[in-house]
Amino acid sequence: MTDKTQISPRADLAKALTSVKSAEEMERFLVDLCTPAELRALAERWHVAKMLDAGDQSYREINALTGVSTTTIGRVARFLKDEPHQGYRTVLDRLQGN
Amino acid sequence: MTDKTQISPRADLAKALTSVKSAEEMERFLVDLCTPAELRALAERWHVAKMLDAGDQSYREINALTGVSTTTIGRVARFLKDEPHQGYRTVLDRLQGN
């Protein structure tokens, strides 16, 4: 019996990311893992998720403030509200002290 | 004086990711934050970083085993070895108990 169980590449990445102990270290890991454009896109999506969650602004207002298109805003909204994983939701709740 | 200091979108994302407490939750967050293709690409890069770090295989062998092109392998190698942030390095060291 091997003691190394096979996990998916995705789960393995999640494990690595979870091992990171500080925001500074996380940023350094992200800078190595992602291209500049990718990292910018991911950061923007997170920013949009937070704005949507705050609920103060319409898609067009968020677009005007951030430059992110309503298409992208709509996609983030869908994952925030409708998709089953609720990954955004969990993190938002924790960061807001819910 | 406002008590909300402005941080970069990138650092803010890093903070959110660092708040995640389990690999399962991290995977759920990633599934929401990234498109399927993006998540696959990131996971592959991490996998390649680990293989490069193990040092047992050449770029062409890694390519043959993973399907990742030598161009991408080269880029991961550069960030692992030469780029200043050393984000990959830090996480690899921690996961290997170094």
Added chain:
DNA sequence: GTTAGTGTATTAGCACGCTAATACACTATG
């Protein structure tokens, strides 16, 4: 010497995710 293997660079072409612009159906407002 030749050959094989290596890391690295380049190219063409594809898939992908973005944006701006536009449009639609619906709701709210006056």
Added chain:
DNA sequence: CATAGTGTATTAGCGTGCTAATACACTAAC
């Protein structure tokens, strides 16, 4: 009623990152 605003959908076009294929310079092995 008309208008404004909303979320949502669609399109065209662009930038981006990938792959496969090819090539180069170098090293190692024989």
